[in-house]
Amino acid sequence: MKYYSLNKQAPDSSFENAVRIGLAPDRGLYFPQHITPLDEDFFEKLDELSNSEIAFKAIQQFIGEEIPSDDLKQIIEDTLNFDFPIVDIEEGISTLELFHGPTMAFKDVGARFMARCLGYFNRNNDAEVTVLVATSGDTGGAVASGFLGVKGVRVVILYPSGKVSDVQEKQLTTLGQNITALEVDGTFDDCQDMVKKAFLDVDLTSQLELTSANSINVARWLPQMFYFMFAYKQLKALDKPIVFSVPSGNFGNICAGMVAQKLGFPIEHFIASNNVNNVVTRFLETNTYDPQPSIQTISNAMDVGNPSNFIRIQALHDYDLNKLKTNLSSYSFTDDETKTALETIYSNSGYIADPHGAVGYLGAKAHLTNHSNSQVVFLETAHPTKFLDVVEDVISKKIELPPQIQAVIDQQKHATFVKNYEEFKSFMLKF
Numbered sequence: 234m235k236y237y238s239l240n241k242q243a244p245d246s247s248f249e250n251a252v253r254i255g256l257a258p259d260r261g262l263y264f265p266q267h268i269t270p271l272d273e274d275f276f277e278k279l280d281e282l283s284n285s286e287i288a289f290k291a292i293q294q295f296i297g298e299e300i301p302s303d304d305l306k307q308i309i310e311d312t313l314n315f316d317f318p319i320v321d322i323e324e325g326i327s328t329l330e331l332f333h334g335p336t337m338a339f340k341d342v343g344a345r346f347m348a349r350c351l352g353y354f355n356r357n358n359d360a361e362v363t364v365l366v367a368t369s370g371d372t373g374g375a376v377a378s379g380f381l382g383v384k385g386v387r388v389v390i391l392y393p394s395g396k397v398s399d400v401q402e403k404q405l406t407t408l409g410q411n412i413t414a415l416e417v418d419g420t421f422d423d424c425q426d427m428v429k430k431a432f433l434d435v436d437l438t439s440q441l442e443l444t445s446a447n448s449i450n451v452a453r454w455l456p457q458m459f460y461f462m463f464a465y466k467q468l469k470a471l472d473k474p475i476v477f478s479v480p481s482g483n484f485g486n487i488c489a490g491m492v493a494q495k496l497g498f499p500i501e502h503f504i505a506s507n508n509v510n511n512v513v514t515r516f517l518e519t520n521t522y523d524p525q526p527s528i529q530t531i532s533n534a535m536d537v538g539n540p541s542n543f544i545r546i547q548a549l550h551d552y553d554l555n556k557l558k559t560n561l562s563s564y565s566f567t568d569d570e571t572k573t574a575l576e577t578i579y580s581n582s583g584y585i586a587d588p589h590g591a592v593g594y595l596g597a598k599a600h601l602t603n604h605s606n607s608q609v610v611f612l613e614t615a616h617p618t619k620f621l622d623v624v625e626d627v628i629s630k631k632i633e634l635p636p637q638i639q640a641v642i643d644q645q646k647h648a649t650f651v652k653n654y655e656e657f658k659s660f661m662l663k664f
């Protein structure tokens with residue numbers, strides 16, 4: 234499969250090259266040249282296929298010959314070795330739990346898939362790739378865990394000091410080996426800016442082969458389409474229109490869902506559920522794309538002022554606002570509304586959501602007010618214990634820590650504090 238840059242000023246790329254460099258040389262995001270719907274036979278046999286078989290059939294065309302089938306199957310098996318259950322919440326609303334992986338956030342799948350692809354491409358050489366990643370919370374932990382010990386890869390994670398939860402911080406600062414954490418005096422946007430600047434800095438790029446593990450990277454982004462397929466398989470017997478409410482930050486997850494739809498999965502509609510970082514909600518209302526500095530919220534993995542994957546969503550809808558609006562709605566909710574939702578979900582159904590899932594639930598509720606025959610699935614993108622303070626406070630109950638979280642919480646944090654780009658750069662030059 235060839236990928237083209239959405240800025241259209243760079244040569245087409247192989248999958249391997251797109252994974253290695255992340256962003257195209259013209260700073261555009263890579264996008265597959267073709268998306269060919271899966272054949273009818275696939276959909277007829279869906280019930281008989283395992284998750285790994287579905288995933289293999291779905292992603293093979295995006296990789297082509299670059300990874301032989303048997304190796305790709307193995308990569309998928311290793312990536313997907315946990316469950317993706319649907320839980321019913323109330324009439325018309327279910328949740329898809331995406332937090333059963335090692336770091337209990339949905340980013341585990343993308344990070345594990347990307348790490349294994351890079352590991353495959355590095356199998357016979359001594360080249361060293363440096364993965365630079367900015368995190369607003371969960372990406373860092375998932376990337377740290379997914380890339381730990383992968384041959385030929387070093388990972389540098391930048392996170393905003395004091396703006397990630399304790400569990401998140403421990404997950405990205407305690408692993409050691411090929412994983413290094415930098416604690417940045419600033420916001421997530423500052424971290425993201427430093428990463429972007431580093432990619433353009435010849436002093437660094439002449440010394441280090443840099444790539445990114447944010448959802449701009451096709452190997453991080455595309456495997457997220459599997460979730461929508463696994464959910465559809467579990468819900469198709471209901472025979473109702475299926476709508477996904479996706480708690481969105483950089484819009485990678487929801488955009489991957491739209492790729493699943495292009496592949497032929499009968500998804501009725503998408504809802505981008507946002508906290509007050511609502512550039513897309515406003516865009517759909519006003520047709521003006523007006524990025525703003527990010528605002529800190531209790532659903533911090535969605536504190537993104539300028540979502541990097543929105544351009545891919547526009548490309549999928551031919552940059553046509555009306556077309557987009559028939560497929561995508563977006564709602565924005567405050568922290569107070571989110572806390573009330575957490576409480577309501579818990580008191581009505583006994584289910585403990587996390588703040589991101591609660592925002593997704595609110596989006597589902599909003600949609601159901603005038604589409605009452607739909608089944609809306611909100612994605613539970615993180616386990617509630619990753620946001621322990623908020624969740625315990627709202628539901629007035631202690632939650633037990635799952636073993637994955639217990640294992641990191643008592644570990645010693647190792648991070649280097651960096652004040653600005655210059656300090657970051659000199660760290661990297663000595664790295």
Ligand SMILES: *Cc1c(COP(=O)(O)O)cnc(C)c1O
Nearest residue numbers: 371482483484485486534614615
């Ligand atoms: C990253 C993340 C999101 C947002 O996903 P995008 O693909 O960036 O839109 C939502 N919830 C949680 C818990 C996350 O970690």
